Amino acid sequence: MQRTLAIDGMTCEHCARTVEAALNALPGVRADVSYAARRAQVDLADGTDDAALIEAVRAKGYDARTLDDDQAPAEPATAVGGDGEGLHIAIIGSGGGAFAAAIRAAEAGARVTMIESGEVIGGTCVNVGCVPSKIQIRAAQLAQYQRENPFKGLADHAPAIDRPQIAAQQHSRVAELRQAKYQKILDDNPGIDMIRGRARFEDANSLLVDLQGGGQKRITADRVLIATGASPMIPPIPGLADTPYWTSDEAVFSNETPEHLLVIGSSVVAVEQAQAFRRLGSKVTILARSTLLSSEDPDLGAGLTDAFRRAEGIDVREHTQASAVRYEPGRFVLETQDGPIHGDRLLIATGRAPNTRDLGLEQIGAETDERGGVKVDEHLRTSVEHIYATGDCTDLPQLVYVAAAGGTRAAVNMTGGDARLDLSAMPAVIFTEPQVATVGLDEGQARVRGIETESRTLPLEHVPRALANFETRGFVKLVTEAGSHRLLGAQILAAEAGEMIQTAALAVHNGMTVEALGDLLFPYLVHVEALKLCAQTFTKDVEQLSCCAG
Structure with a gap:
C-alpha cells in the first residue's frame, strides 16, 4: 500500500x-x-x-x-502570478525578516529572489547586534562575578580580561550562525536565489539592481518585500562628524578597554553597552537627554539608574546634552551645559534609522513616517498594492523577532493567505543587570487609551528565589483593567526578567485576570514565581503568606 x-x-x-x-x-x-x-x-x-x-x-x-x-504532483504546486510562470517574489534585504519570508514563500511554491547590498548576509542581529552583544554582555557579567559576588565564602578577585580573545569568540560564533542559519538556507533551497547589489524601485513591480561586480540587473516581480533593516542614527552635534566616534557596530567587537568611555544615548543599546564596558574595566559616563529608558515606565528607568550608580559606579548624567564635540590627540571633549567632559572613546547610541533613503520609495508613492520607516498595516502591506515590508525599516518595533514574525506573515499574505501581526502581547527585554522586561501596556499607555487601571508593585525582597540568590534589587509590576482585573501589562526589573516575561505575555495574550494568574501552580524557588506573588497582592498581603503558599 x-x-x-x-x-x-x-x-x-x-x-x-x-x-x-x-x-x-x-x-x-x-x-x-x-x-x-x-x-x-x-x-x-x-x-x-x-x-x-x-x-x-x-x-x-x-x-x-x-x-x-x-x-500529488512530482513538484509542489505553485501559486500563479501575473506572468503565468508562477508567483515571483523579490525580497530586498537578507536579515531575519527577509529570510523568514523567503522560507515561507518558497514553501508555498513561490520563486524567491533576495537582494543584498552589504558585504555579508544575515542582517543586524546575527552580525553586529543580538548575537555578538549577548556574548560581550555574558563575558562582562562573568568578569563582574569574579570581581564581586554576594557569597562571603567565595573570595572576590580581579578578573584577567583578554579582549582580543573575547572578540575572536564573538567573530567565530557569528560566522558559525551566519553559515548555519542563513547561507545554508540558500545552499539547500533551490527556490531561493540571491543577488548581490543595491536595489531601487523603478515602479511597483520592477527593481533596478546595481550589481556589486558592476553592471545592472532589472527584476520584475509579482510581489516585493522591503526588509532592509536599519543603521545607527548619528545626531547632528557640531564637530561630531570630524571625530573617530564609535557606534554599537564597532563597540561590540572592540579589542580594547578604554580608560574612560563616554556614551551619548539612554535607551537599549546605550545602557547595555555602558554596563558591559564598565564591567570589562572602563570608567563609563552616560549622557542622557532626559532619563534612562525614558520611553518606558518611569520606575524602570529610575531603578536601572540607581543600580548603575550604586552597584556599578557608572556616572549617569540625566538631562544632559552635548552641544559640541571635538577630538584632541587621544581624547574626546564633549561640551555640555555643565562644562566639558573628557574621555578617550565616544559611543553614539541614539537609536537606529531605517535603511530606506535610496530605495526610490517616492517613485512608487510608498508612505513613510518621520524617521523614514515604511508604514505597514497588520498584514504587513504598505500603501502600495503588492508591496510589503517588515523589520527595522518599517514603523514596527525594532526587534528581530518582530521582523521575523512579520516576514512570515507577509509571505503568507503575498502567496494568497491571510495572516496578521498581533503585537498586543509583544515582550521586550533589555539585557542589563538587572534586566528590564516588559509586555503589554504600562499605566501611562493605558491612560492614553482611556483605560482605568489598577496596579501592584512587588519588590523582589518578597520573592524567595531572589532572597536565596541574594539578588533582591528590582521589582515586578502588574497593570490591570480596573474592576475586571484583566491583566493589561507587566514591567519587570530583575536579574532574570527576560526569562520571566513570557509567562506574563501568555497571560496578557489569553486575557487572564490576576486572580487566575495567582491561582496557578508555579514551581518553587524560581524567579517567575514573582508574577504569582505579585498577582496575589491584589487580594492578599504576601508578607502574611508562608514561603510556598498556594
Whole structure:
C-alpha cells in the first residue's frame, strides 16, 4: 500500500532527512522524502494508520497531510502570478525578516529572489547586534562575578580580561550562525536565489539592481518585500562628524578597554553597552537627554539608574546634552551645559534609522513616517498594492523577532493567505543587570487609551528565589483593567526578567485576570514565581503568606 504525504515546515535537505528517518522508524514503513517537492512517498504495510504517519512527522516539528493520487504532483504546486510562470517574489534585504519570508514563500511554491547590498548576509542581529552583544554582555557579567559576588565564602578577585580573545569568540560564533542559519538556507533551497547589489524601485513591480561586480540587473516581480533593516542614527552635534566616534557596530567587537568611555544615548543599546564596558574595566559616563529608558515606565528607568550608580559606579548624567564635540590627540571633549567632559572613546547610541533613503520609495508613492520607516498595516502591506515590508525599516518595533514574525506573515499574505501581526502581547527585554522586561501596556499607555487601571508593585525582597540568590534589587509590576482585573501589562526589573516575561505575555495574550494568574501552580524557588506573588497582592498581603503558599 502506498501513500503520498505533503510535508510543511521543511527548510533544507537536513529537514527532509529528519522526516524520512522518523517515518522509516515506524514498523512496516519505507519512506522517501523529497525536500524539493515537499513530498514523502511512503510504502507501508496493510493496516498501517495514516494518523501514525502524520503523528511521526509532527513529533519532529513539521506538519503533514495525506494526498490522493490526483493531488500529488512530482513538484509542489505553485501559486500563479501575473506572468503565468508562477508567483515571483523579490525580497530586498537578507536579515531575519527577509529570510523568514523567503522560507515561507518558497514553501508555498513561490520563486524567491533576495537582494543584498552589504558585504555579508544575515542582517543586524546575527552580525553586529543580538548575537555578538549577548556574548560581550555574558563575558562582562562573568568578569563582574569574579570581581564581586554576594557569597562571603567565595573570595572576590580581579578578573584577567583578554579582549582580543573575547572578540575572536564573538567573530567565530557569528560566522558559525551566519553559515548555519542563513547561507545554508540558500545552499539547500533551490527556490531561493540571491543577488548581490543595491536595489531601487523603478515602479511597483520592477527593481533596478546595481550589481556589486558592476553592471545592472532589472527584476520584475509579482510581489516585493522591503526588509532592509536599519543603521545607527548619528545626531547632528557640531564637530561630531570630524571625530573617530564609535557606534554599537564597532563597540561590540572592540579589542580594547578604554580608560574612560563616554556614551551619548539612554535607551537599549546605550545602557547595555555602558554596563558591559564598565564591567570589562572602563570608567563609563552616560549622557542622557532626559532619563534612562525614558520611553518606558518611569520606575524602570529610575531603578536601572540607581543600580548603575550604586552597584556599578557608572556616572549617569540625566538631562544632559552635548552641544559640541571635538577630538584632541587621544581624547574626546564633549561640551555640555555643565562644562566639558573628557574621555578617550565616544559611543553614539541614539537609536537606529531605517535603511530606506535610496530605495526610490517616492517613485512608487510608498508612505513613510518621520524617521523614514515604511508604514505597514497588520498584514504587513504598505500603501502600495503588492508591496510589503517588515523589520527595522518599517514603523514596527525594532526587534528581530518582530521582523521575523512579520516576514512570515507577509509571505503568507503575498502567496494568497491571510495572516496578521498581533503585537498586543509583544515582550521586550533589555539585557542589563538587572534586566528590564516588559509586555503589554504600562499605566501611562493605558491612560492614553482611556483605560482605568489598577496596579501592584512587588519588590523582589518578597520573592524567595531572589532572597536565596541574594539578588533582591528590582521589582515586578502588574497593570490591570480596573474592576475586571484583566491583566493589561507587566514591567519587570530583575536579574532574570527576560526569562520571566513570557509567562506574563501568555497571560496578557489569553486575557487572564490576576486572580487566575495567582491561582496557578508555579514551581518553587524560581524567579517567575514573582508574577504569582505579585498577582496575589491584589487580594492578599504576601508578607502574611508562608514561603510556598498556594
